[in-house]
Amino acid sequence: MSKGNLKLWVIENFEKKEVPCSEHGKFFNGDSYIALKEKKAKDGNNAWDLHMWIGEKSTQDEYGACAILASQMDEELGGIPVQFRETQGNESNNFLAYFKPAIQYKAGGAKSGFHHVKINDFSEMKRLLWVRGRHQVRADEVDLDWASLNTSDCFIFDMGLDIDIWCGPKSNHFERLQTMNVANSINNSERGGKARVKNMGTDESELRKHLGSQPGPIAEGEPEPPRARISVKSGNKIELYQISDSSGEVETCLISDKSPFKQQMLNSGDVFLISASAQILVWKGKGASKEERKAAMNTAVSFIKKFNLPQNTKITVMAEHGETAIFKTFFRDWQNLDAQQGLGKVWSINKIAKVAKVDFDASQLLEKPDLAAKYQLPDDGSGDVKVFRIEGSDVNEVDNSGQLYGGDCYIIAYNYQCRGRNQSILYYWIGSKATKDEITALPILTIQMDNDVYRGNATQIRVTQGHEPPHLLLLFGGKPLIVNNGGTSRAGGQTETADKRLFHVKSGMMGKCRAVEVECEASKLNSNDTFLLITGTSRSFNWIGRGACDNEKAACAEVSAELGITDFTLLEEGEESDEFWDELGGKCDYYTSPILEDADTPMRLFECCDSTGNFRVEEVIGDWNQSDLNCTNVMLLDAWSALYVWVGNEASENEQKEAMKTAENYINLDSSQRSADSTAIIRIVQGQEPPSFSGFFQGWDDSL
Numbered sequence: 001m002s003k004g005n006l007k008l009w010v011i012e013n014f015e016k017k018e019v020p021c022s023e024h025g026k027f028f029n030g031d032s033y034i035a036l037k038e039k040k041a042k043d044g045n046n047a048w049d050l051h052m053w054i055g056e057k058s059t060q061d062e063y064g065a066c067a068i069l070a071s072q073m074d075e076e077l078g079g080i081p082v083q084f085r086e087t088q089g090n091e092s093n094n095f096l097a098y099f100k101p102a103i104q105y106k107a108g109g110a111k112s113g114f115h116h117v118k119i120n121d122f123s124e125m126k127r128l129l130w131v132r133g134r135h136q137v138r139a140d141e142v143d144l145d146w147a148s149l150n151t152s153d154c155f156i157f158d159m160g161l162d163i164d165i166w167c168g169p170k171s172n173h174f175e176r177l178q179t180m181n182v183a184n185s186i187n188n189s190e191r192g193g194k195a196r197v198k199n200m201g202t203d204e205s206e207l208r209k210h211l212g213s214q215p216g217p218i219a220e221g222e223p224e225p226p227r228a229r230i231s232v233k234s235g236n237k238i239e240l241y242q243i244s245d246s247s248g249e250v251e252t253c254l255i256s257d258k259s260p261f262k263q264q265m266l267n268s269g270d271v272f273l274i275s276a277s278a279q280i281l282v283w284k285g286k287g288a289s290k291e292e293r294k295a296a297m298n299t300a301v302s303f304i305k306k307f308n309l310p311q312n313t314k315i316t317v318m319a320e321h322g323e324t325a326i327f328k329t330f331f332r333d334w335q336n337l338d339a340q341q342g343l344g345k346v347w348s349i350n351k352i353a354k355v356a357k358v359d360f361d362a363s364q365l366l367e368k369p370d371l372a373a374k375y376q377l378p379d380d381g382s383g384d385v386k387v388f389r390i391e392g393s394d395v396n397e398v399d400n401s402g403q404l405y406g407g408d409c410y411i412i413a414y415n416y417q418c419r420g421r422n423q424s425i426l427y428y429w430i431g432s433k434a435t436k437d438e439i440t441a442l443p444i445l446t447i448q449m450d451n452d453v454y455r456g457n458a459t460q461i462r463v464t465q466g467h468e469p470p471h472l473l474l475l476f477g478g479k480p481l482i483v484n485n486g487g488t489s490r491a492g493g494q495t496e497t498a499d500k501r502l503f504h505v506k507s508g509m510m511g512k513c514r515a516v517e518v519e520c521e522a523s524k525l526n527s528n529d530t531f532l533l534i535t536g537t538s539r540s541f542n543w544i545g546r547g548a549c550d551n552e553k554a555a556c557a558e559v560s561a562e563l564g565i566t567d568f569t570l571l572e573e574g575e576e577s578d579e580f581w582d583e584l585g586g587k588c589d590y591y592t593s594p595i596l597e598d599a600d601t602p603m604r605l606f607e608c609c610d611s612t613g614n615f616r617v618e619e620v621i622g623d624w625n626q627s628d629l630n631c632t633n634v635m636l637l638d639a640w641s642a643l644y645v646w647v648g649n650e651a652s653e654n655e656q657k658e659a660m661k662t663a664e665n666y667i668n669l670d671s672s673q674r675s676a677d678s679t680a681i682i683r684i685v686q687g688q689e690p691p692s693f694s695g696f697f698q699g700w701d702d703s704l
Contacts, residue, residue: 005038006098014065022189025099029055029088030109032066036073036081037098047322048081050074051095052297055105056088067301071294079284082324083297085315092314093136093619101181102137104129122160122191128210129156131182134174134607134630136618139182146211152221154179156186157210161195163187164210169202170221172632181462184443192456193447238330243271243282243299245292250299252306260332268320271296273303274330279314280304281327286320293319378423381474383416388449390438391488395445402476402562406431406465406517407487407495409442411449413458414475424458426450427472431487432465432627432701466516466625466698473512479562480505480513480555483699499536500583503563505529505556506698513555516699522581525590526695527573530556532565535583540568543576591695593639603696606636608659615658626697626704631686634659636666637696643667644693645683 008024009016011032019033027033033053041047052070054063074081086095088105096103130140131154139156142148149155151168154175163183167176180199187195200206208214238259241252255265255272266272268285271292280300284293300315318324328334388395390409404410412427428446430439443462450458463472465483473481482503486495502520506529507513515532518524525531528547534540542556560568571580581587605620607630617636620628629635631648634655643663647656663681684693687702694700 007036009034026104030057032058032062050081051084053086083317087312090312096136102139104139125160131179137178150219150221163197165199238276241273282317386413402479403482405487407433409434409438426458429463482515485517501534503532507551511551515559522584522588527592604638608634647685649686
């Protein structure tokens with residue numbers, strides 16, 4: 001069985017045994033696992049990521065068998081997969097992203113854990129889960145005892161049909177939210193929505209019903225072990241080694257200890273290894289011997305022992321022409337095999353890229369299942385759609401107009417046929433300005449609808465405004481999703497429509513567009529997108545930024561039609577009339593920086609934190625928006641032309657100082673022509689964001 005394009009095996013008796021989909025993300029600390037993620041390379045060919053996961057109590061025999069079986073799988077796939085060695089508690093972000101909302105660690109081994117399961121009998125279920133992490137979340141199964149608690153983290157008391165959450169008073173709101181997500185996931189996926197999920201808050205008296213009398217004060221907090229996130233620490237020693245058996249014995253030879261290296265140092269006839277503090281990267285030349293290629297992972301493990309590196313050191317093994325982005329950053333002059341020679345596409349600060357956001361044809365899903373896997377689409381969105389708005393503690397069906405209100409919460413019920421069977425999905429959507437009461441009621445009402453209408457068989461998907469998955473955007477009859485300001489949208493309580501309205505129209509994944517209502521002022525404009533300005537008079541304007549793509553131009557006209565605007569003036573950026581600027585309250589600065597030409601260099605967002613006593617940098621994986629900026633920490637936004645250091649209002653002095661150092665090191669380790677001297681590093685504080693920063697976040701709200 002596989003979950004989408006992911007397969008998982010556990011090692012038992014020197015053989016691999018496939019793990020059922022229902023058990024994905026639950027790892028026994030006494031076992032070793034192999035995970036295979038299939039994907040498409042840029043040239044359209046099949047590619048794979050092959051992960052070996054080692055539990056902290058896994059035996060040497062199990063790990064050895066895991067390495068041998070992974071090597072065999074790599075050979076069967078033509079040596080193409082990129083191999084990763086993952087250790088418990090030190091997994092890569094990509095690996096953790098496979099298992100949402102959290103990866104769970106269980107005590108013992110899978111051999112005993114997979115058997116003797118009584119269906120719908122949870123009477124013997126008694127466990128305590130220790131939940132940590134803001135974006136990539138872990139849930140450790142720990143002893144059901146007072147000694148397991150601390151005041152800095154969050155915990156789940158899983159008692160079968162009663163799931164209680166306790167949050168240490170020093171835990172942050174991100175961790176509390178993630179803990180609730182984990183608890184709801186356990187209820188939905190393991191209990192069929194039949195359990196009662198209760199948030200006990202921070203009250204220690206609530207703990208006595210599970211743990212008995214309290215022997216003493218709860219510990220202040222146990223810091224997480226330091227984890228390598230990205231190679232940006234100052235003082236890292238980075239070395240390049242050559243691994244060869246040309247002499248009859250495998251020998252390791254230091255090639256250079258001065259990074260970044262030159263690509264010509266690599267030789268297709270051998271294997272090379274980069275040692276970079278908390279990680280090892282192994283490169284297999286296409287002309288290396290079969291024995292050298294097969295032994296690449298073991299060579300890296302031996303390197304750890306030989307040079308006395310930490311046992312949790314990450315290992316990545318890749319083939320020539322299959323290099324990872326991180327590997328390339330260690331070479332100043334890296335040139336891809338298919339790179340343009342001579343006068344090719346170059347970076348230009350004077351040219352805005354016409355980004356190729358190609359329209360997506362959902363009818364291709366049956367002919368090209370790889371598209372369905374890439375975009376996580378169960379079907380083409382042509383099934384039956386019903387939209388329900390949350391009204392207090394009730395749900396009320398509304399028209400599927402493709403328009404939602406940011407002050408409301410909704411349940412979007414979708415029914416479709418898959419292989420002759422009826423399938424159902426319940427998306428529960430949270431507006432950015434919805435009330436706390438409705439946000440709290442939303443998951444409860446979703447579970448209730450699932451049980452009452454779908455017998456508990458529907459797939460439930462939590463969605464927040466701005467993070468809509470591609471499939472959800474297909475459910476509005478091909479029209480762009482329109483998110484209106486205000487709420488609620490029900491009769492008698494609806495926010496009155498403003499005389500002037502400004503909608504930001506932006507293309508996203510698969511070319512599907514969203515239109516988000518923003519404040520009606522010129523500072524909200526963005527040269528890379530399109531905007532619809534509705535005035536109180538008969539005149540309205542479709543404003544086309546210089547960098548807008550064809551999808552966004554067409555969507556702007558569609559949004560106009562959906563909102564009843566049949567007569568509008570088309571304005572190209574730079575050709576605005578005085579009337580246009582007057583309607584926006586006057587001309588002022590707005591976001592004009594271009595999205596530069598290179599699809600291989602996406603923007604990246606990182607979070608910097610020292611709450612555990614160890615300064616850590618963690619990348620925010622997937623789509624992100626304004627809500628991902630954590631006010632208690634410092635964030636780094638790599639926009640290529642500049643690196644922004646965003647300082648949250650509650651960030652510590654040490655986080656601010658270390659983040660600036662990290663920003664400089666991050667730029668200096670880049671393999672391109674960027675450096676800390678030539679690239680702007682811009683420090684901004686929360687609440688004082690300029691348009692050049694807020695323009696990267698659709699629907700930016702200055703009041704948040």
